[in-house]
Amino acid sequence: MKEHSIKLAILRALAQGGFHSGEELGTMLGVSRAAISKHIKGIQAWGVDVYRVQGKGYQLAEPMQLLDEQTLQAQFGDLVELIPVIDSTNQYLLDRADSLQSGAVCLAEYQAKGRGRRGREWVSPFGANLYMSMYWRLDAGMAAAMGLSLVVGVAIVEALEELGLEGVKLKWPNDLYYQDKKLAGILVEMSGQAGAAANLVIGMGMNLTMPEKTEGITQPWASLKDVANTGTLDRNELAITLINTLHQALTDYELKGMQGFVTRWNRLDNFLDRPIKLIMGPREITGICRGINEQGAVLLETDNGVESFIGGEISLRLSKCE
Known part of the structure; x- marks a missing residue:
């Protein structure tokens, strides 16, 4: 520092x-x-x-509102740590998992080595977005974490709706979308041993005022400022809201698992009833997206009927009839 x-x-x-x-x-x-x-x-x-x-x-060139550790700690005490310049908020918590209290949060203004799903780089310009990770001890173990990124995604979109930010959708299994462009990503990483509690780190990067000239991004993206009727974004208020939301979602997940989340997810599914491709290694499966099931699998209607898939990734390249 x-x-x-x-x-x-x-x-x-x-x-x-x-x-x-x-x-x-x-x-x-x-x-x-x-x-x-x-x-x-x-x-x-x-x-x-x-x-x-x-x-x-x-x-x-553009106004910038910095995160304020005093404001954040007034709400959450020492559970929240702001490190303006960091390699990765997720890695910071993973390295300290054995000494953290469940619910501990790390926020940053800039990540030098931010990462997304499958080891991809997460471009993290200073002060433009929200980079946040939360540690959670899941006593039920790693097997119980299946579907967690879906629950977190639903909770975050519902929190944005409560703030008056409408039109944000979900892409299975871990992205937030706005008008078919990526708005945020969720990365759940865990450590632990079979039969023991799991150490979970739930990271989120959300575009707030991403500069137009940002390099290193290979797919269409949106910022929260693009969402209708946003007005002026208060980054500290947004961070506080999302921390509270994540804490509640994780508490509910421990008690109820995926119960009740399928309907909530399907309401927000960006690709529901649209033709998509699911990429699973060398395989490409084309079908109509029918949401998710109670195991968190994506449902595709193919020539073989409705099939469920746990692995893979929905391609951003929609089928020709889209």
Whole structure:
């Protein structure tokens, strides 16, 4: 954290709005104008669009609201930790699972090594989105975690609806979509031994104000700012709402499992009754999506009737008749 302290202080100043000269920033932080220029380049490498106007100084291209650890800890105490610059929020909790209390949360402004499902990179520009992971001890063991990402997805979309954000849908098994574009991803990772409690880490990355020029993303994506009637997003309020939602969903899941979630999922299924492809290794199975069953499997209506599949991934390439 210490090596990033000057960059973070510069960002806090820029987030207040307006222009800030290199001389002003240097005086405030006790460094030279040349050092400020170097740190600005480092900030830009984090995906922040900062521009400079001769005679005026530096300014953010878009407004930025930073997460505030005091605000978050006022709600949750030491259960919540904000680490502005981190490799991966999921990995941070996994490395400390043996010493964490169930419900512990790690948030970040930027992930250097953010990851999604199947080891893919999760592009994580600074301050633009929400990167959050929660640790949960599941006493019923790893086998009981089947379907957990589905429950988490439903809970998050329902929380967004309570905040007045309509139109967000789900893609089996772990993504949130808006207008057929990816809005957020859920990554559940676990450790433990057979017959023992499972250490779960539930990570979520949600696009809030993703810059248009963001590189490294190979599929269509949306930001929460695109959702109708969002107004100004308060990132701290959103984080608090989602932490409460996750805690309640995981508590309910421990008590009831998937009970009651099938109907809730199918209401939000982005691909329900649409022709899709399910990719399972070298196999491609084409059919009409019919939602999920109580085991969390995706249901496809094929020439063989309605079949269920636990593994695989729904392709973003829809069938020709779509």
